[in-house]
Amino acid sequence: MAKRTKKTPSANAGARLLEPVATxxxxxxxxxxxxxVLQVAVSVVDTGLHGPWSSPYVCADDPSTFFDLGDFGTGELPRAFGPLPGIGVSASPTYCTDHPDAAQRFYDLAGDASAALLLFGVLFLLNRMIQTATRDGVFTHRPAHYLRLTGWWLLLGSLAVEVVQTLTHAALLATLARDYEEWGLSWNAPYTLILTALGILAFARVLRAGAAMREDLEGTV
Structure with a gap:
């Protein structure tokens, strides 16, 4: 008959410390x-629904091109625009096609898929960290290991996602607009995610140091 594992007092304390974040x-x-799973099912099965993977339209905006729509509130704008007196309006074009080919569909989905993969990976690693911390205690090596993986995944993944989104967006625009060559114009470094990742890595080091101190204290008792 299999034995049921009991949580140690440190594990119970760790579970309490992690709430409500763990939930x-x-x-x-x-x-x-x-x-x-639902999105994959919608994409594979003809349900009549359209998600981001099965939309009939593919669109891309062009931030490198903008033009004035009116000379500072003179009333010469379309009815959709309503600036206050003395306010000018400018816009950038958005190109769309309702018959995308395979390459356009790939370019359109690659950026969203890379961002979704980054998010899913972070949630998976954090969930594993919480599981091990709840079972073994917060100041043990396995939670610190998963937290460290989370930091590196977020740091490198955020940079990779930005590169993928920039290149695929430019490649998509090149198939929709003439003479589009502004490959690096839409690049924006993900500073917030980078700083968050560095903070997670620093906290992972604290957990590793705490785990080592805990083992030393247990060895001296």
Whole structure:
């Protein structure tokens, strides 16, 4: 008969320390898995629904091109625009096609898929960290290991996603607009995600140091 494992007092204390974040992460991870499975089903089965993977339209905006729509509130703008007196309006074009080919569909989905993969990976690693911390305790090596993986995944993944989105967006625009060659114009470094990742890596080092101190204290008792 299999023995049931009991949580140690440190594990019980760790579980309490992780709330309510643990509940939010578990819920977000399960929701992400559900949405992923549902989206795949919608894309494979002809349900009549259209998700981001099965939309009949492919669009891309061109931030390198902009033009004035009116000379500072003189009333010469389309009815959709309503600036206050003395305010000018400018716009950038958005190109769309309702008959995208395979390459256009790939370019359109690659950016969203890379961002979704980054988010899913972060949720998966955080969920694993919470599981191990709840079972073994917060100041043990396995939670620190998963938290460290989360930091590196977020740091490198955010940079990779930005590169993928920039290149695929430019490649898509090149198939929709004439003479589009502004490959690097839409690049924006993900500073917030980079700083968050560095903070996670620093906290992972704190957990590793705490785990080592805990083992030393247990060895001296």
């Amino acid at each position: 939010v992460i578990r819920g977000a991870y399960r929701l992400a898995v559900f949405v992923l």
